Amino acid sequence: MLSERQGTILNIVKEHSPITGQHIADQLHVTRAALRSDLAILTMLGLIDARPKLGYFFIGDKEKDLLSQKIMDISIESCLSQPVIVGEHTSAYDAVIAMFTEDAGTVFVATDNILAGVVSRKDLLKTAMGNNDLRALPVRMVMTPVSKVIYVQADEKALAAAQRMIEYEIDCLPVVHVLDTDEEDKKDLQIVGRISKTNITRLFVECGLGRRT
Amino acid sequence: MLSERQGTILNIVKEHSPITGQHIADQLHVTRAALRSDLAILTMLGLIDARPKLGYFFIGDKEKDLLSQKIMDISIESCLSQPVIVGEHTSAYDAVIAMFTEDAGTVFVATDNILAGVVSRKDLLKTAMGNNDLRALPVRMVMTPVSKVIYVQADEKALAAAQRMIEYEIDCLPVVHVLDTDEEDKKDLQIVGRISKTNITRLFVECGLGRRT
Structure with a gap:
């Protein structure tokens, strides 16, 4: 966006601040x-x-710092979507139906809003390719179980969610509250929402159009 | 990120610029x-x-303008991915295999690198659900034909790609050069790359961490 000369001037100012206009002119002849x-x-x-x-x-x-600071300040709560949830005893077939009906790429499996697992379009396509009868197959057999699910907590930042999706190559994360249970070392993940690469792409557009302050 | 008093001061300065420190102090007693x-x-x-x-x-x-200007300046060429391409006579089954092998959510169908159509995980899952024999089904029967494909040109900005993905609810766009052909009114789309919500999410992370200047 800068011309070559503007870039040169910027570099001169960068190296010699403070520098008068006359001194810049001298350097450029x-x-x-x-x-x-x-x-x-x-x-x-x-x-x-x-x-x-x-x-x-x-x-x-x-x-530059201000740009990153603005982005760092965006909370997950300000940009999450409603979760799409099916019960643990749903068939894989009905999970696909929920996915198409809600136009979501990822469906959460839960009982009483406590996460049991996550199933993606990719998981279901792989299963469908394997000549399985999806109507007879419980979604539990296809999902990633909660012990292996990557998630974010509701009070984290959107940047943390975006980093996690890139690092683990996932399209969508459950947004949860982590709850203590009666059992030691066991935590329940209560589903609050979902955040996907679609939400992050929308944030990018909002920042680019100056609609996020 | 600002304290309540800093926010109040900012609003006073906003309304009364220029204002002296003494006048701000007076207003706040x-x-x-x-x-x-x-x-x-x-x-x-x-x-x-x-x-x-x-x-x-x-x-x-x-x-705020500078934040959006930084984002507006990011070119598609600086962040695109390699396209995953299959021939027009490929079966839907082999398109799925290409998708899993390359771990892409979208595959382009082309002859001599000229786009014929686009096929997504969603298209293929829908087809697989319909009890079709994917091995006997040409990918042409499943793809979105080029006349209906949403694309971006190689010299556009990443922000334009992100806006188009949000507006049309698509996960991935072909990045193309538009070529004139011998036929009037007919343009060929030469594939240069692909840009997806994953690329935009990665940009968001880079901006947030101050790794894009």
């Missing part, structure tokens, strides 16, 4: 007047700033 | 000294700026 519009654009973009009697300062890195 | 650290933080975050003899200016909106 042009007149001060020739630089006026480039300096105005760089200032307007917030990449450099002018202080009276001192000259131009580089402030590009601060901008 | 505190001393000028009591505000010093809050004003320093807001200045450091780039939300307000101080000009000698004038006072504090609100510059929060400029920051």
Whole structure:
């Protein structure tokens, strides 16, 4: 987005802050007047700033930090979707139906809203390819059991959810509250919602259009 | 991320720019000294700026514009993936195999790298559910034909791809060069790559961690 000369000026300011307009002009072997519009654009973009009697300062890195800080502040709760849930005794066939009816790529399996497992389009396609009778097959036999499910907690940030989806190559995570149980070492995962790459893509669009503050 | 008082100060500066530190203190019924650290933080975050003899200016909106500008500048070419392509005479079964082998959610159908159609995990799951013999079914019968395919051009921005995926509810788009053909009104789409919600999620993580400049 910057012209070559604007890039050069930015690098000069970066190395020599504070530096006067005249000194920048000297380095580029042009007149001060020739630089006026480039300096105005760089200032307007917030990449450099002018202080009276001192000259131009580089402030590009601060901008970068602000971008990442804005993204880091987005909570999962501000962007999650409603979960699509089927019971543990549902057939794989009915799980596919729920998936198409709700147009979700991932369905959660639960009893009383406590997560038992997760089943994805990929799991079901693999099963369907294996010549199984999906009507006779309980979804439990196809799902990833809760002990192996990657999830996020409701008070985490959207960035953590996005990182986890990339790291584990998953399209969708259950958003949960972790509850203590009577048994030691056993936690229940109470389903609060789901967050998918679709939610993250929507956030990216909102940030890009300036609709998230 | 801001304290309640910092938020109040920000709103005062927003409404009354330029305003002196003393006038802000008066409005809050505190001393000028009591505000010093809050004003320093807001200045450091780039939300307000101080000009000698004038006072504090609100510059929060400029920051917001810069955030979106950074995202707007990301090109598709900087983040696309290699396409997964099968021939037009491939069976639906072999398209599924390609999908699993390459771990892609979407496969392009093409001859000589010119797009003929697109087939997704969802299309194939739907077909598999219909008791079809996928080995005997040409992928052409299952794919979305090129006339109905939503795509992006290689010189567009990642933001445009993300918007299109959200608007049309698609997980992955072909990235193409549009070529003129001998026939009038007929364009060929030459496949350059693919961009998916996974690529956008990865961009979101990179922006959030400050790894994109």
